[in-house]
Amino acid sequence: MQHLWRPYTQMKTEPPPLRAVGTDGSTIALVDGRHLIDGISSWWTACHGYNHPHIRQAVAAQLSAMPHVMFGGLTHAPAERLARRLARMLPGDLNHVFFTESGSVSVEVALKMVIQGWQNVGRPRKRKVAAFAGGYHGDTFATMALCDPQEGMHRRFAGMLPEVTHLPVPSDVAGKAAVQAFLRKEGDQTAALIIEPLVQAAGGFRFHSTETLRWLRAACDAHDVMLIFDEIAVGFGRLGTLFACSCADVIPDVVTLSKALTGGTLPLAATVARTELFERFLSDDASAALMHGPTYMANPMGCAAANASLDLFEREPRLQQAMAISDHLRRELEACRAVSGVVDVRVWGALGVVELEHDRDVVWLRRRFVDEGVWVRPLDRAVYLMPPLVISGFELTRLTDAVLRVVTDWSRH
Ligand SMILES: *Cc1c(COP(=O)(O)O)cnc(C)c1O
Numbered sequence: 001m002q003h004l005w006r007p008y009t010q011m012k013t014e015p016p017p018l019r020a021v022g023t024d025g026s027t028i029a030l031v032d033g034r035h036l037i038d039g040i041s042s043w044w045t046a047c048h049g050y051n052h053p054h055i056r057q058a059v060a061a062q063l064s065a066m067p068h069v070m071f072g073g074l075t076h077a078p079a080e081r082l083a084r085r086l087a088r089m090l091p092g093d094l095n096h097v098f099f100t101e102s103g104s105v106s107v108e109v110a111l112k113m114v115i116q117g118w119q120n121v122g123r124p125r126k127r128k129v130a131a132f133a134g135g136y137h138g139d140t141f142a143t144m145a146l147c148d149p150q151e152g153m154h155r156r157f158a159g160m161l162p163e164v165t166h167l168p169v170p171s172d173v174a175g176k177a178a179v180q181a182f183l184r185k186e187g188d189q190t191a192a193l194i195i196e197p198l199v200q201a202a203g204g205f206r207f208h209s210t211e212t213l214r215w216l217r218a219a220c221d222a223h224d225v226m227l228i229f230d231e232i233a234v235g236f237g238r239l240g241t242l243f244a245c246s247c248a249d250v251i252p253d254v255v256t257l258s259k260a261l262t263g264g265t266l267p268l269a270a271t272v273a274r275t276e277l278f279e280r281f282l283s284d285d286a287s288a289a290l291m292h293g294p295t296y297m298a299n300p301m302g303c304a305a306a307n308a309s310l311d312l313f314e315r316e317p318r319l320q321q322a323m324a325i326s327d328h329l330r331r332e333l334e335a336c337r338a339v340s341g342v343v344d345v346r347v348w349g350a351l352g353v354v355e356l357e358h359d360r361d362v363v364w365l366r367r368r369f370v371d372e373g374v375w376v377r378p379l380d381r382a383v384y385l386m387p388p389l390v391i392s393g394f395e396l397t398r399l400t401d402a403v404l405r406v407v408t409d410w411s412r413h
Helices: 053-065 077-089 103-120 141-146 152-156 173-189 210-222 244-248 275-279 300-315 318-338 362-371 393-412
Strands: 020-024 027-030 035-038 094-100 128-132 164-167 190-195 226-230 254-257 269-274 342-348 351-356 382-385
Touching: 035 393, 053 300, 077 094, 077 269, 077 300, 094 103, 094 275, 103 128, 103 141, 103 190, 103 226, 103 254, 103 269, 103 275, 128 173, 141 152, 164 173, 173 190, 173 210, 190 210, 210 226, 210 244, 269 275, 300 318, 318 342, 318 351, 318 393, 351 393, 362 393, 382 393
Parallel strands: 128 164, 128 190, 190 226, 226 254
Antiparallel strands: 020 027, 027 035, 094 269, 254 269, 342 351, 351 382
């Protein structure tokens, strides 16, 4: 009897999952005694590696004091401290933090903020949202609608998703013209554009420049349209700066954060808004309040973990480590370019991608990586590495050697 329903998995034909029994540093221990070096940080969360003593201790202390308390009518120090620190770390007046429990929900909250924000200032017609080709923003209904429409989920739920316009990323003249044309035609009905800044992750690991983001900011400003940066994948040092917005020197109206927020320990997400947007919700009219409030909002253990994770960013040289990983990936993945069937190799910060020409044999590839003693899970045509930022040079070499070997075998098999 199969009791567990697994994510994105054809449970009839795909091999059963491997049983994990422990984690430590950059490795996952399996029940059969094998240890896999994690090349993808458990879906990009474990930036300090696993079981970091500082985070463990902070969570244990919070567990003893107060594991959870509702956030309606009550507040607590871990959430207040975390909000204050995020506001200080993010650029400009991105100062107002709404906590939720998952990335998808933090994007949903961002959508509510911008749409209701326009209602609250008497512009209810501004309720459309536009997203970008190649984007991924989550699995719930509204966030599914934001994802690249070529992905499978869109077709399945056609007719049930909110209407979203998908634009090309304005990296070239044609893309800029398309975004301009959209804003000229529909800007007065548009609440916001949403983009994963600099690196679009799950939708294919495509990169665009800081100049693209600066252009987008100016275009949105010219049409009174808000700009949302979904930094769930790239936030917290992955690209070598704490956030993509600080790297691009652009201040979006809203930022969403999750994945590495708690260093890969507990589920927590944050939607952070600028002051002008926050103040749209301050009113003598009670119904102008933001209408959202998850049961486990701002869970104190999650906030304690996130505060401990931020301590580590302050105390330990994470951004230098990210840049050292970057140099290593650039040097070692380059050889993959010569393998037939590899169409591109690209690196940004501590993220390296080897793009294949087709997505045949993904299951085969995943198994081969396990045989090599590493945990690397290609997504469609992208074999990618996003290792813990604390990974050792030896472990990183094991990962990059495995990528070259497995991709080479794949091209011959
Ligand atoms: C993972 C991800 C999400 C969704 O987060 P969940 O916690 O899985 O709901 C949204 N946006 C981006 C950019 C992501 O990488």
